[in-house]
Amino acid sequence: MGEFDLIAQYFQRDYAPGDNVVKGIGDDCALLAPRAGMQLAISSDMLVEGRHFVSTVSPDALGHKALAVNLSDLAACGAKPVAFTLALALPRVDTTWLHGFSKGLFALADQHGCALVGGDTTQGPLNICITVIGEVPPGQALLRSGAQPGDDIYVSGSVGDARLALEAFRGTVQLDAAMFASARARMERPTPRVALGQALRGIATSAIDVSDGLLGDLGHILKASRCGAEVAIDNVAALAIFHWAGHGFSSDFCREMTANGGDDYELVFTAPPSAREAVAQAAGRAVTPAKRIGRITADTQLVLRDAQGALVPNTFASFDHFKS
Amino acid sequence: MGEFDLIAQYFQRDYAPGDNVVKGIGDDCALLAPRAGMQLAISSDMLVEGRHFVSTVSPDALGHKALAVNLSDLAACGAKPVAFTLALALPRVDTTWLHGFSKGLFALADQHGCALVGGDTTQGPLNICITVIGEVPPGQALLRSGAQPGDDIYVSGSVGDARLALEAFRGTVQLDAAMFASARARMERPTPRVALGQALRGIATSAIDVSDGLLGDLGHILKASRCGAEVAIDNVAALAIFHWAGHGFSSDFCREMTANGGDDYELVFTAPPSAREAVAQAAGRAVTPAKRIGRITADTQLVLRDAQGALVPNTFASFDHFKS
Numbered sequence: 001m002g003e004f005d006l007i008a009q010y011f012q013r014d015y016a017p018g019d020n021v022v023k024g025i026g027d028d029c030a031l032l033a034p035r036a037g038m039q040l041a042i043s044s045d046m047l048v049e050g051r052h053f054v055s056t057v058s059p060d061a062l063g064h065k066a067l068a069v070n071l072s073d074l075a076a077c078g079a080k081p082v083a084f085t086l087a088l089a090l091p092r093v094d095t096t097w098l099h100g101f102s103k104g105l106f107a108l109a110d111q112h113g114c115a116l117v118g119g120d121t122t123q124g125p126l127n128i129c130i131t132v133i134g135e136v137p138p139g140q141a142l143l144r145s146g147a148q149p150g151d152d153i154y155v156s157g158s159v160g161d162a163r164l165a166l167e168a169f170r171g172t173v174q175l176d177a178a179m180f181a182s183a184r185a186r187m188e189r190p191t192p193r194v195a196l197g198q199a200l201r202g203i204a205t206s207a208i209d210v211s212d213g214l215l216g217d218l219g220h221i222l223k224a225s226r227c228g229a230e231v232a233i234d235n236v237a238a239l240a241i242f243h244w245a246g247h248g249f250s251s252d253f254c255r256e257m258t259a260n261g262g263d264d265y266e267l268v269f270t271a272p273p274s275a276r277e278a279v280a281q282a283a284g285r286a287v288t289p290a291k292r293i294g295r296i297t298a299d300t301q302l303v304l305r306d307a308q309g310a311l312v313p314n315t316f317a318s319f320d321h322f323k324s
Numbered sequence: 325m326g327e328f329d330l331i332a333q334y335f336q337r338d339y340a341p342g343d344n345v346v347k348g349i350g351d352d353c354a355l356l357a358p359r360a361g362m363q364l365a366i367s368s369d370m371l372v373e374g375r376h377f378v379s380t381v382s383p384d385a386l387g388h389k390a391l392a393v394n395l396s397d398l399a400a401c402g403a404k405p406v407a408f409t410l411a412l413a414l415p416r417v418d419t420t421w422l423h424g425f426s427k428g429l430f431a432l433a434d435q436h437g438c439a440l441v442g443g444d445t446t447q448g449p450l451n452i453c454i455t456v457i458g459e460v461p462p463g464q465a466l467l468r469s470g471a472q473p474g475d476d477i478y479v480s481g482s483v484g485d486a487r488l489a490l491e492a493f494r495g496t497v498q499l500d501a502a503m504f505a506s507a508r509a510r511m512e513r514p515t516p517r518v519a520l521g522q523a524l525r526g527i528a529t530s531a532i533d534v535s536d537g538l539l540g541d542l543g544h545i546l547k548a549s550r551c552g553a554e555v556a557i558d559n560v561a562a563l564a565i566f567h568w569a570g571h572g573f574s575s576d577f578c579r580e581m582t583a584n585g586g587d588d589y590e591l592v593f594t595a596p597p598s599a600r601e602a603v604a605q606a607a608g609r610a611v612t613p614a615k616r617i618g619r620i621t622a623d624t625q626l627v628l629r630d631a632q633g634a635l636v637p638n639t640f641a642s643f644d645h646f647k648s
Binding site: 022023026027028029030031032033034036037038039040041042043044045046048049050051052073074076077079083085086087088089117118119120122123124125127129131133134136138141143144145207208209224 | 346347350351352353354355356357358360361362363364365366367368369370372373374375376397398400401403407409410411412413441442443444446447448449451453455457458460462465467468469531532533548
């Protein structure tokens, strides 16, 4: 199978008028007609085997995840997904892989009305690069830079599960079958919080998605907003889907998994205490839980406290693609 | 050097208001404010070592080429470059490489007023994926599908030189030093025909850029436009920068290099004979030569003729990333 047949068979689809897609796959460029007055939110993520996914992942799950991590960036800006491009380097043409990958990819794309409008395919070490385009009304994008002293800090959904699955793959923890399956699903099929991001427009003062680890990503908000934070570390640990303690894990291990896990694709965001009801309503509309884990402070320190209010040393370093 | 320092040092720049860039590198998404009423042209290209560039290429030239091949897609649509994202997988942090690569990249980006607004960096086998965004007035994008029987077929600039350089690297031809340097410059630093593409809006009936080989890429126009073509193969061969015959190359070799070379990043386009003056003026405004090489026919065959009008068998197969 050649390059053009491959694209036609697995990736080329027709889009209805009204999707903002004037011209999809099949010309030198895709053509989009943005809605009048909207700003465009754009993000690119590149996934490499061994760094972003393990070789045992099913192609269907990989198709899902490759798009999910990009949609998560749109979610963190409060943008509505519109379209994406896919560039794919493949060691060889493997139709079983392509079938599964495109199935997982399109299932998530369709869920969010996000059209695949173009891209590239070539031979090379497996590499998946997606660029996603969303739209957001001017001035309403959620940025990292808007947190204010006194704001509450929230985290959506649950954190730590993806990292737990990774540790199980690495053999550093033993999980029973049901727990492993659940943790693995969170690692391989993260849920981008697209609805929550849009629901938080005009409410959240800042937001970021958790990809490298909760505290590290919160750190990006603190740096951009020039402020600090006090985080209740055990409120974070309680955010894992599983009752860690019930499985014999130490408190330190639970904190490490949740505060520093990475690959969660939840939203960390801030909002003033006066907006608590609005946050709760937004979370309700988005059918996505959001829990308070701390508050923004006027200094530039990130301080962690345990359930008794005692200081916990911040030994959590988030993931750096060139350091670990 | 970590991921964030690397981005800050080599890729993060400030853009002036008025560049349509509301938010560049440094948040979950970039934010663009498209000009009112404009359509967006979007293209992604992925470059892999050994497939798209040889390992001996200088990082500066590679930075240039990675963006050039994307700008060439915008040119083929008649779009004006606005912004791009860069996703980069690197085996390791090599500051000399990053310095050169970013220098070549930004030199070309600045020439076209194209802002780097976001992207990704990760560790992995060297892979460069750029997504470029341009703008074009509604209905004015040049597509592959508009060629009409009777239209003239044009090619900009020169073709075959990049392939000649590749053959020299492969050792299948011997070139003198000056010729090798010129051919190599064409391979490593292609010139995207951005000004010509925009000048041809409203004049050309179809266009494509030559990446996989002139006749193969012309074939995409014929397929999309459901028509055929008659091409004067020796008018194509005459388009190389060098006087091939003067270097002892056979006629067949010259035809192969030019008709099927690939990596040229010239524009192939069509326009009715009534537009010859308009094409000449557009080429003049863009300071880019454009030569007629044939005409569109009503059937669906691609017929090649030599200088004497005799049929030449079409043995030219353009490059397929999964076949060669």
